[in-house]
Amino acid sequence: MLTIKILGSGCANCKKLEAVTRQVVTNLQLDAEIIKVTEYPDIMAYNIMSTPGLVINERLVSAGRIPSPNEIAAFLTNAQPAN
Amino acid sequence: MSEITQRISDSSRTLVSSRRSLLYVGIAAVLWLVAYNIIQPLADWLAYTALGLAADSRLGEALAFFFYDVPKILLLLAGMVFLISIVRTFFSPERTRALLGGKREGVGNVIAACLGIVTPFCSCSAVPLFIGFVEAGIPLGVTFSFLIAAPTINEVAVIMLFGLFGWQIAALYIVSGLVIAIAAGFVMGRLKLERHVEDFVWKIHSENAAHTESLTWNERIERAWQSVREIVGKVWLYVVVGIAIGAGIHGYVPESALVDIMGKDAWWSVPAAVLLGVPLYSNAAGMVPIVGVLVEKGASLGTALAFMMSVIGLSLPEAVILRRVLKLPLLITYFGVVAVAIIMIGTFFNWVL
Numbered sequence: 001m002l003t004i005k006i007l008g009s010g011c012a013n014c015k016k017l018e019a020v021t022r023q024v025v026t027n028l029q030l031d032a033e034i035i036k037v038t039e040y041p042d043i044m045a046y047n048i049m050s051t052p053g054l055v056i057n058e059r060l061v062s063a064g065r066i067p068s069p070n071e072i073a074a075f076l077t078n079a080q081p082a083n
Numbered sequence: 084m085s086e087i088t089q090r091i092s093d094s095s096r097t098l099v100s101s102r103r104s105l106l107y108v109g110i111a112a113v114l115w116l117v118a119y120n121i122i123q124p125l126a127d128w129l130a131y132t133a134l135g136l137a138a139d140s141r142l143g144e145a146l147a148f149f150f151y152d153v154p155k156i157l158l159l160l161a162g163m164v165f166l167i168s169i170v171r172t173f174f175s176p177e178r179t180r181a182l183l184g185g186k187r188e189g190v191g192n193v194i195a196a197c198l199g200i201v202t203p204f205c206s207c208s209a210v211p212l213f214i215g216f217v218e219a220g221i222p223l224g225v226t227f228s229f230l231i232a233a234p235t236i237n238e239v240a241v242i243m244l245f246g247l248f249g250w251q252i253a254a255l256y257i258v259s260g261l262v263i264a265i266a267a268g269f270v271m272g273r274l275k276l277e278r279h280v281e282d283f284v285w286k287i288h289s290e291n292a293a294h295t296e297s298l299t300w301n302e303r304i305e306r307a308w309q310s311v312r313e314i315v316g317k318v319w320l321y322v323v324v325g326i327a328i329g330a331g332i333h334g335y336v337p338e339s340a341l342v343d344i345m346g347k348d349a350w351w352s353v354p355a356a357v358l359l360g361v362p363l364y365s366n367a368a369g370m371v372p373i374v375g376v377l378v379e380k381g382a383s384l385g386t387a388l389a390f391m392m393s394v395i396g397l398s399l400p401e402a403v404i405l406r407r408v409l410k411l412p413l414l415i416t417y418f419g420v421v422a423v424a425i426i427m428i429g430t431f432f433n434w435v436l
Contacts, residue, residue, distance in 0.1 A: 046294075
């Protein structure tokens with residue numbers, strides 16, 4: 001199971017990133033939990049300087065932009081534990 | 084063995100795809116040049132031949148102006164945003180923070196203001212950026228120089244000034260923005276306002292390493308293209324409406340109608356323009372054509388530039404965002420110092436130009 005975090009205080013791009021990520025998770029039929037992190041102290045724990053940020057299994061994969069669905073799919077597939 | 088072949092095939096695939104995207108960029112550049120050169124004859128034809136308006140009529144002139152300026156500005160925006168975005172892929176807030184670390188005030192203010200132009204920045208990220216700078220030990224005044232320059236000297240404003248009024252005015256705008264950011268940031272640093280930063284900011288210590296990424300040319304081109312679509316998609320309507328209003332005023336409001344209230348001799352017009360600009364929040368795209376026409380009708384350049392900077396650089400939504408990290412006295416000082424700096428530079432231009 002994947003833990004996905006969307007870092008951002010609720011700006012338009014953060015919502016868009018969340019929507020795209022949800023879509024990709026559904027398309028790939030992954031077992032994932034999506035958590036929104038909106039408090040600045042929690043966001044800053046990942047040491048990012050621009051939002052939105054995308055964290056998969058506690059690893060920051062992108063910051064300050066909305067990656068394309070293909071990119072997100074690649075991030076998610078790479079994060080899957082190898083069987 | 085198979086790993087090596089895999090790697091070779093990977094790298095040759097990147098090579099082929101980056102060659103292909105360079106080809107696309109080349110084709111786009113040629114199309115852009117062709118389009119840029121046919122819009123003038125096309126606009127004249129549309130206004131005077133297709134619509135049959137007389138070349139010296141008010142309506143004909145206004146429409147020809149509109150048909151020419153709208154595609155010209157949109158083409159300039161697309162082309163230049165692409166180039167600027169390519170440059171920006173070489174900068175990131177993390178990189179800027181590393182470049183500013185350990186710089187003294189003074190030098191630091193100058194570098195911060197300059198980096199504000201090239202670092203990708205969105206005011207929605209002002210808070211993480213502020214915290215990131217402060218946490219890295221960058222002085223408060225230097226941080227403010229960056230926070231003033233980044234939104235004020237924005238690419239859309241500069242490109243539109245360039246397209247509608249020429250490079251001199253665009254350069255004047257950039258230099259004024261830099262001077263304001265450096266001076267206001269330096270003054271803020273002298274005021275020793277650290278205790279007015281929200282307390283939680285000082286407590287944040289992140290243990291994770293900063294996010295860095297290395298990009299291929301292919302990715303740079305892709306990201307630049309993405310920001311062209313995003314920016315042009317967001318501002319095109321403002322450009323059309325702004326130029327339409329501009330064309331209307333151009334044709335129908337008498338020259339020198341504004342000399343009395345916005346001319347050089349009205350000393351109070353600069354502060355009034357700045358005060359009026361703070362609550363107004365508009366994007367540069369709609370502002371520039373209107374401001375340009377105001378100048379044509381007798382507003383002085385210093386007053387017009389001050390108004391523009393105040394609208395773009397000092398916005399209430401940004402104040403609301405920054406309130407999360409700045410206590411009220413600091414926030415008010417910030418707006419006050421920047422407003423005074425804009426008034427001074429506007430008055431200076433009215434005086435010397």
